Amino acid sequence: MADGPTITTIAERAGVSIASVSRVLNGLPTRQETERKVMAAADELGYVRNAVARSLKSRRTHQVAFAMADVGNPAYLAMLREIQPVLKAAGYRLVLHSTDAVVADEIDVLHSLGERYVDGLIMSPLRVTEQHLEMLAAARAPVVIIGSVPEGTRVDNVRADSRTGVRLAIDHLYALGRRRIGMLNGPLDTVPGAARGAAYREALADLGLHYDEDLVRIGDFYRAEGGRAVAELLDRVPDVDALMCANDLIALGALDVLRAAGKRVPADVAVVGMDDTDLAAASWPALTSVSLGSAERGKAAAELLLDRLQGGDREPRVVTVPPRLVVRASTAGTAGAGTVHGDAGRTKRKEGGA
Amino acid sequence: MADGPTITTIAERAGVSIASVSRVLNGLPTRQETERKVMAAADELGYVRNAVARSLKSRRTHQVAFAMADVGNPAYLAMLREIQPVLKAAGYRLVLHSTDAVVADEIDVLHSLGERYVDGLIMSPLRVTEQHLEMLAAARAPVVIIGSVPEGTRVDNVRADSRTGVRLAIDHLYALGRRRIGMLNGPLDTVPGAARGAAYREALADLGLHYDEDLVRIGDFYRAEGGRAVAELLDRVPDVDALMCANDLIALGALDVLRAAGKRVPADVAVVGMDDTDLAAASWPALTSVSLGSAERGKAAAELLLDRLQGGDREPRVVTVPPRLVVRASTAGTAGAGTVHGDAGRTKRKEGGA
DNA sequence: TTGTACGCGTTATCAG
DNA sequence: CTGATAACGCGTACAA
Numbered sequence: 060m061a062d063g064p065t066i067t068t069i070a071e072r073a074g075v076s077i078a079s080v081s082r083v084l085n086g087l088p089t090r091q092e093t094e095r096k097v098m099a100a101a102d103e104l105g106y107v108r109n110a111v112a113r114s115l116k117s118r119r120t121h122q123v124a125f126a127m128a129d130v131g132n133p134a135y136l137a138m139l140r141e142i143q144p145v146l147k148a149a150g151y152r153l154v155l156h157s158t159d160a161v162v163a164d165e166i167d168v169l170h171s172l173g174e175r176y177v178d179g180l181i182m183s184p185l186r187v188t189e190q191h192l193e194m195l196a197a198a199r200a201p202v203v204i205i206g207s208v209p210e211g212t213r214v215d216n217v218r219a220d221s222r223t224g225v226r227l228a229i230d231h232l233y234a235l236g237r238r239r240i241g242m243l244n245g246p247l248d249t250v251p252g253a254a255r256g257a258a259y260r261e262a263l264a265d266l267g268l269h270y271d272e273d274l275v276r277i278g279d280f281y282r283a284e285g286g287r288a289v290a291e292l293l294d295r296v297p298d299v300d301a302l303m304c305a306n307d308l309i310a311l312g313a314l315d316v317l318r319a320a321g322k323r324v325p326a327d328v329a330v331v332g333m334d335d336t337d338l339a340a341a342s343w344p345a346l347t348s349v350s351l352g353s354a355e356r357g358k359a360a361a362e363l364l365l366d367r368l369q370g371g372d373r374e375p376r377v378v379t380v381p382p383r384l385v386v387r388a389s390t391a392g393t394a395g396a397g398t399v400h401g402d403a404g405r406t407k408r409k410e411g412g413a
Numbered sequence: 414m415a416d417g418p419t420i421t422t423i424a425e426r427a428g429v430s431i432a433s434v435s436r437v438l439n440g441l442p443t444r445q446e447t448e449r450k451v452m453a454a455a456d457e458l459g460y461v462r463n464a465v466a467r468s469l470k471s472r473r474t475h476q477v478a479f480a481m482a483d484v485g486n487p488a489y490l491a492m493l494r495e496i497q498p499v500l501k502a503a504g505y506r507l508v509l510h511s512t513d514a515v516v517a518d519e520i521d522v523l524h525s526l527g528e529r530y531v532d533g534l535i536m537s538p539l540r541v542t543e544q545h546l547e548m549l550a551a552a553r554a555p556v557v558i559i560g561s562v563p564e565g566t567r568v569d570n571v572r573a574d575s576r577t578g579v580r581l582a583i584d585h586l587y588a589l590g591r592r593r594i595g596m597l598n599g600p601l602d603t604v605p606g607a608a609r610g611a612a613y614r615e616a617l618a619d620l621g622l623h624y625d626e627d628l629v630r631i632g633d634f635y636r637a638e639g640g641r642a643v644a645e646l647l648d649r650v651p652d653v654d655a656l657m658c659a660n661d662l663i664a665l666g667a668l669d670v671l672r673a674a675g676k677r678v679p680a681d682v683a684v685v686g687m688d689d690t691d692l693a694a695a696s697w698p699a700l701t702s703v704s705l706g707s708a709e710r711g712k713a714a715a716e717l718l719l720d721r722l723q724g725g726d727r728e729p730r731v732v733t734v735p736p737r738l739v740v741r742a743s744t745a746g747t748a749g750a751g752t753v754h755g756d757a758g759r760t761k762r763k764e765g766g767a
Numbered sequence: 768t769t770g771t772a773c774g775c776g777t778t779a780t781c782a783g
Numbered sequence: 784c785t786g787a788t789a790a791c792g793c794g795t796a797c798a799a
Contacts, residue, residue, distance in 0.1 A: 063527060063553055065776055076786045081778060090784060105551070107527030111474065112776030114465045115791050122508070122530075130494050133691075140484050143511050152530070153509045154476070157497050173417055173461030176476075176506070197459070199417055311695060337487075341665060343697030419792055430770045435794060444768060466792035469775050 064104040072100040126156040133336035138357030145361035160185040169194040219351035224382030225258035237301035241274040285312025307332040329390040344388035352380035418458040426454040480510040487690035492711030499715035514539040523548040573705035578736030579612035591655035595628040639666025661686035683744040698742035706734035
């Protein structure tokens, strides 16, 4: 753990100037003899270039930050899995932040962009406040947001289409003959919570189903909360016959409690989750889930960011990843690989507005 | 995205020297008037300190790297979940590497420690080669290894006890009356693969059971491999009545194929996984699994590293986290929260030898 | 208390 | 082709 050698050390050893050392190390034209001496000295000393000094000079850190809402949520982990290799291939390191969806923490991360320890940031906020928008506008490095931001926000943006996703699920449940379809949602002051709640209501209306407040329960996006929520719901509407859950964790919590309450899934209650995480395929019974393309969104975000880091000042772009319904035993009544409904392909459009 | 202000900008604006600015910013004694002017200027300019320059000077980056073998493996994610907050609380950022257990990649990470972009490293190699040991000995920053290294290696080291873990599982299966206990292992040239294979053999011997090569299949630590392996095994030993799997992913793959083959779990074949990941609890049927304390190991590793970053030159330490058998439906035949066997507590001992 | 000047390790410019 | 030398932004002895 001795103090590492620097180009100065090498220069002395090789009997040349530090400028020559730098040139050799960077592959610039050099006399053979000089190159040989420098390389030899570098090898003997076990020289490794100092990334910090290099960054100070070049103003690039070759690091990118990913601020995920929750390290425990498999949906974000799916994004991480895609982001990681894309960045690595492009020569960037990944700095991981976990904000627990706390606004102050997210603002903190945006603020710390000014410290210039990364060249860019990918962030997935659950709530988008005024403060977020201000910080985004003033950000000192490129940012890509995974999640929806207000129209006109000048930020690269990858969004899911949970509205269509919810509709796919509700239509599916309706087609199975379910008419008392409940919803276990996340907090309504989050972007996804609000969108999924509205979509549920809309889908019911379009099918001519009555919207019943008792059928809707709100909790956090965690497993335990899903259990609590479904318990409440069963209390108010014992004959509920289907559940649309705002994410897979909530759905798994619901399965736990439904089982304990003696309800058969899907015979008595069909359950649909959202995000199509690994847990959905592994659960008992296997969970029908709406994929919002976590992996694709992560990949798209990474590519968008790299593009901006290399490229230039183009207009902000919005990428929307379409949802897919993955049918499994929790609604279909049969186990197996599952069937996929919904369209493929990806929508990419440029945003012109101010 | 304008070029950020520096202490020079502030100095000019406030009409003082950069030294004074630096002092104010670092809370060193300063005249009130000066402090006021500097703070005002800093505020107006939206100054944020440059982490890179600061690191160059201080020789500390306040970053720590975690090199995990596989971003897709929930066991490592469990570690990540614990490591992240510990580092964050101590003011460190987390740089994430995924090596896919490729030796060259791991060596690369160790080598890049010389670039000084992090103050320390936590690494979980699946194989530990001579090259690893050489690089570790020459490492220019503190390293903590999660996983077993040869005795005498002078590195902080957090290990699981998979030998005892396998024994807990085999004893459990034996107690359930199973006598044709197969094993689906990972590659034997990995540290965990070798340890678990040896432990399996040993446990059988102690129980007076015959070791049968046909009952042992080797694949990679992935889900699909588990399926392939169990298919082979069923082919050779159709009446196998229990399976010890080297990790949960393999076990899940096995469940898939057993189901497809018409075997009932656990009636026909009892299945035990290892790592006790989230997937075990969610699977169908819920998977009995040996917890090797991924979370605890991650936490211990982070604490060990922080300790060394702050503290000094103490002897390398070894922390061993004891295993626990978590019994679920895949062996017990009943669903539910599961029962825990095995001892609690943590062994901590100092390593003296060279 | 404050300012000047130097060094952290590199890269890049500009004479020679 | 090579060698001084000036940045990059910050912290800090040292002198005033």
